[in-house]
Amino acid sequence: MATVSIVFRRDKINKKNEAPIHFRIIKDRKISYISSGIMLPVENWDEKNIRIKSKHTNSARLNSFLANKFSELQDEVFEHETINKSLTSRGLRDKIYGKKPFDFLPFADEVCEEYKKQEMFGTYDKSKSIIAKVREFVGTRNICFQDITPDFLEKYEAWCKKEKKNKVNTIHKDMKFIRKIFNDAYRKDIIDHSVIPFNKYKLKTEKTSRVFLSEDELLAIQNVETTPGTRLEMHKDMFVFAAYTGGLRVSDMLQIKWKHFDGVNINFTIMKTGTQLSIKVPNVALAFIEKYKPQKKNPNAFIFPMLSEELDLNDSKAVDRAISGATAYINKNLKLLTKKAKIEKHISFHTSRHTWATRALRKGISIDKVSKLMGHSAIRETQIYAKIVSSELDKAMDVFNE
Numbered sequence: 219m220a221t222v223s224i225v226f227r228r229d230k231i232n233k234k235n236e237a238p239i240h241f242r243i244i245k246d247r248k249i250s251y252i253s254s255g256i257m258l259p260v261e262n263w264d265e266k267n268i269r270i271k272s273k274h275t276n277s278a279r280l281n282s283f284l285a286n287k288f289s290e291l292q293d294e295v296f297e298h299e300t301i302n303k304s305l306t307s308r309g310l311r312d313k314i315y316g317k318k319p320f321d322f323l324p325f326a327d328e329v330c331e332e333y334k335k336q337e338m339f340g341t342y343d344k345s346k347s348i349i350a351k352v353r354e355f356v357g358t359r360n361i362c363f364q365d366i367t368p369d370f371l372e373k374y375e376a377w378c379k380k381e382k383k384n385k386v387n388t389i390h391k392d393m394k395f396i397r398k399i400f401n402d403a404y405r406k407d408i409i410d411h412s413v414i415p416f417n418k419y420k421l422k423t424e425k426t427s428r429v430f431l432s433e434d435e436l437l438a439i440q441n442v443e444t445t446p447g448t449r450l451e452m453h454k455d456m457f458v459f460a461a462y463t464g465g466l467r468v469s470d471m472l473q474i475k476w477k478h479f480d481g482v483n484i485n486f487t488i489m490k491t492g493t494q495l496s497i498k499v500p501n502v503a504l505a506f507i508e509k510y511k512p513q514k515k516n517p518n519a520f521i522f523p524m525l526s527e528e529l530d531l532n533d534s535k536a537v538d539r540a541i542s543g544a545t546a547y548i549n550k551n552l553k554l555l556t557k558k559a560k561i562e563k564h565i566s567f568h569t570s571r572h573t574w575a576t577r578a579l580r581k582g583i584s585i586d587k588v589s590k591l592m593g594h595s596a597i598r599e600t601q602i603y604a605k606i607v608s609s610e611l612d613k614a615m616d617v618f619n620e
Contacts, residue, residue, distance in 0.1 A: 465574030
């Protein structure tokens with residue numbers, strides 16, 4: 219059972235020789251304090267009788283106030299302990315008086331720093347940019363978790379649309395991260411569940427269509443004439459290679475070395491998930507392997523030599539920076555390739571992944587195998603491609619309605 223008492227905090231005497239009067243809750247040898255709001259000169263406190271000495275001008279009124287608050291607090295503690303015997307002394311205090319306001323932005327910075335410690339530099343950069351945007355929105359004022367209400371989020375959403383020209387799904391990503399910060403704070407017992415604004419504010423998204431190439435469009439990209447030995451040619455070859463070989467992510471493509479290819483399969487660790495994967499290289503893609511094979515084979519050399527051989531793959535920050543730069547370069551050249559191929563689609567390297575998935579399902583590969591080859595952690599991630607293919611089949615059947 220918890221005990222409640224009135225204490226004069228001599229350990230907190232100020233320069234005026236005054237100290238605060240607190241209510242102390244002790245449970246399981248853990249102590250929490252609740253301020254009475256009274257500061258009292260040391261000479262006016264009666265330690266033996268635990269009351270304010272009569273020589274103080276307002277002693278009668280203040281002693282009555284303390285007695286009433288003490289009685290109320292005892293009743294509150296008894297009530298909450300009856301409902302939940304596992305509550306700590308701090309938990310009892312918070313249940314009765316609520317948690318103190320806690321600054322949002324410093325805690326958000328701590329969440330970001332955890333990503334950095336885990337060497338999740340891509341996630342760290344994205345999260346920091348979201349927090350920087352929130353800082354820009356609030357200006358110089360400090361904000362607590364309690365300040366971020368559904369109304370605050372609505373205003374932030376409107377500001378992102380008007381001032382930052384953000385689209386609905388970009389704002390959705392911002393809100394998801396802000397929601398994560400609230401959930402982390404709740405799990406750490408920093409805020410109550412009632413403070414979380416996402417109980418009333420609903421995240422908004424827009425359906426987006428995944429861009430993929432048809433067989434003819436992929437062939438058109440493949441047949442674009444490029445100067446041998448140029449980066450443009452290599453970027454084209456990498457895109458086509460991925461569209462035939464499991465829709466490899468660009469981050470994995472860039473790090474595949476000759477030691478990962480055993481003559482039939484590419485065996486590697488997926489950068490995003492850390493899981494092992496082995497993919498058999500089809501004949502079309504094998505031609506690219508042969509094309510880039512050096513005369514003197516170095517097992518530690520990259521198959522597609524975009525990254526520097528001196529890059530330390532154990533330096534996560536340097537790898538993330540190198541991959542980001544290479545990806546931007548590749549995507550810039552893909553725009554040029556689609557223009558040359560006369561394809562009216564906005565594509566990036568990731569389009570090769572969407573292209574492989576839809577092609578694989580059309581060719582009859584089961585969804586569970588497609589999911590495995592793409593390195594998805596759950597089959598629901600792959601089901602979007604099944605819906606795309608199903609939608610295409612539905613459109614094909616519309617010919618009977620003409």
